Amino acid sequence: MKTLNGKWALVTGSSRGIGQQIAKALAQQGCNVIVHGRQLDHTHTTLNEVKEFGVQALAVAGELDSELQVRELISEVQRLSVPVDILYNNAAINNQSTPMFEFSQAEWLRTFQVNLFATVQLCNAFAPAMRERRWGRIINLTSGIAGQPDLAPYSASKAAVDKYTQDLACELKDDNVLVNHVDPGWIRTDLGGPNAWEDVASVIPGVLVPALLPDGGPSGRFYAAQDYKGLWG
Ligand SMILES: NC(=O)c1ccc[n+]([C@@H]2O[C@H](COP(=O)([O-])OP(=O)(O)OC[C@H]3O[C@@H](n4cnc5c(N)ncnc54)[C@H](OP(=O)(O)O)[C@@H]3O)[C@@H](O)[C@H]2O)c1
Numbered sequence: 001m002k003t004l005n006g007k008w009a010l011v012t013g014s015s016r017g018i019g020q021q022i023a024k025a026l027a028q029q030g031c032n033v034i035v036h037g038r039q040l041d042h043t044h045t046t047l048n049e050v051k052e053f054g055v056q057a058l059a060v061a062g063e064l065d066s067e068l069q070v071r072e073l074i075s076e077v078q079r080l081s082v083p084v085d086i087l088y089n090n091a092a093i094n095n096q097s098t099p100m101f102e103f104s105q106a107e108w109l110r111t112f113q114v115n116l117f118a119t120v121q122l123c124n125a126f127a128p129a130m131r132e133r134r135w136g137r138i139i140n141l142t143s144g145i146a147g148q149p150d151l152a153p154y155s156a157s158k159a160a161v162d163k164y165t166q167d168l169a170c171e172l173k174d175d176n177v178l179v180n181h182v183d184p185g186w187i188r189t190d191l192g193g194p195n196a197w198e199d200v201a202s203v204i205p206g207v208l209v210p211a212l213l214p215d216g217g218p219s220g221r222f223y224a225a226q227d228y229k230g231l232w233g
Pocket of ligand 1: 012016017018036037039042063064090092114141143144183185188190196
C-alpha cells in the first residue's frame with residue numbers, strides 16, 4: 001500500500017515549476033491532488049499528468065495577491081467537498097532585481113501578501129479541520145536565499161514564512177498535524193531563472209519528505225530538498 005493512499009493534497013502554484021513536481025510526486029504515492037494555478041487553463045497539463053497515476057485530481061484557480069481573492073479560492077476548495085489532509089504552500093512571487101532603497105511600498109506589500117499572508121489565510125482555513133481529524137501535514141516552501149539585498153522583499157517574506165512555520169508547528173504540536181518548511185534549492189524555473197544550479201526534477205524526493213513523515217514525526221523542522229537529490233534514482 002502506498003503511504004499517502006486516499007489522502008487529499010492542495011498544492012498551491014502546481015500549474016508549473018516546483019509545484020508541478022510536487023503534485024506529480026504526491027500522485028505517485030497514491031495521494032489525490034487539488035491542482036492550483038492563477039487560471040484554470042494553466043492547470044490542465046498538471047491535472048492530466050497527475051491523473052496518469054490513477055489518483056483523483058481536481059483543479060482550482062485564483063490569485064493570491066489579495067485577501068479577498070484568497071478567500072474566494074478557499075471557498076472554491078471547500079466547495080469540492082474533499083478534505084485537505086496535506087497543504088503545500090508553494091505558490092510565491094519573486095521581485096525584479098532592484099536597488100535596496102528603491103523598492104516601492106506596493107512591491108513590499110504584494111510580495112508579503114502572496115508569499116506570507118496567503119499562506120497564513122490558507123492555514124487558518126484548513127489547519128483546524130486537520131486538527132479535528134488528528135492528521136495533517138503542512139509544508140511551506142521557503143528559500144535559502146542570502147546576501148541578495150536586491151531581492152529584499154522576497155527574501156524577508158521567506159524569513160517570515162520560516163518563523164510562521166515554527167509558530168504554527170508549536171500551535172499544532174499535540175494534534176498530529178506536522179508543519180515543516182522546505183528549501184528546494186536554486187532551481188531552473190520561471191522564478192529561479194535559467195542560470196539556477198539545479199533542474200526542477202532534482203527537488204524530488206526532498207520536497208516530499210515532510211509529507212511522508214510518520215505520525216509523531218518532526219514538526220517545525222527545516223528540510224533542504226537537495227540533501228535528498230538522486231535518492232529515488
Ligand atoms: N526556483 C527556485 O530557485 C526557488 C528557490 C527557493 C525557493 N523557491 C520556492 O519554491 C516555490 C515554487 O517556486 P517555482 O520556482 O516553482 O515558481 P514558478 O515556476 O514561478 O511557479 C509559480 C507558481 O505559483 C503560481 N503563482 C504565481 N504567482 C501567483 C499569484 N499571484 N497568485 C497565485 N498563484 C501564483 C503560478 O501559477 P500560474 O502558472 O497560473 O502563473 C505557478 O503555479 C516558491 O515558494 C519559491 O519561493 C524556489
